[in-house]
Amino acid sequence: MKTPQTVFTLRVPTADGVFPAVYSQTGLCELSFPRRNAPRLFEPASDVPKQVQQWHSLTCQAVERLLAGLPPGRLPPLDISAGTEFQRQVWGAMRAIPFGKTLSYQEIALSIGNPKACRAVGGACGANPIPLLIPCHRVLAAHHHLGGFSGGLDWKIKLLTREGSWTPELDIFST
DNA sequence: CCACGGTGGTAGA
């Protein structure tokens, strides 16, 4: 039998909406895009351990900065223990993409030593539990195609544009 | 632009 671990869900308020952030004992384990039906599953501030509050403060600053088109600065610890081995490899490769740069799904596959797994890399991107801070929006299809985005393509375009690393005319096939 | 075959990983039956 598995003991359910305690988690805390806090809001990250921004000009673009409220991002729910979920923390485990070891760090941030989930960050979601703003939803239409904002759930009221947020903890009262008084119940939140001091360490989680510190992590959350880092999360809020990082998200604010990214949305403003700035490098995120210091991040909280990220708890990716829920992922499979393959997914953790892909997420690790994405974390290594610097602000303002992009890689293709294929390049990610190469960098983890699994060159034919480009399609599977797309699957792992879609399963990324911490978008923005694990920057899956910096992964494009070949030839500067946008590719997909589980949070909605609008977000991918917005984030890449604010980072200055993509414009529509870069996509040589779309016009 | 479209269709298709070749891919690896994952969830569900």
Add this chain to the structure above:
DNA sequence: TCTACCACCGTGG
């Protein structure tokens, strides 16, 4: 197990 998905990619029409 087997099967049916996929945020892919190259080739060929």
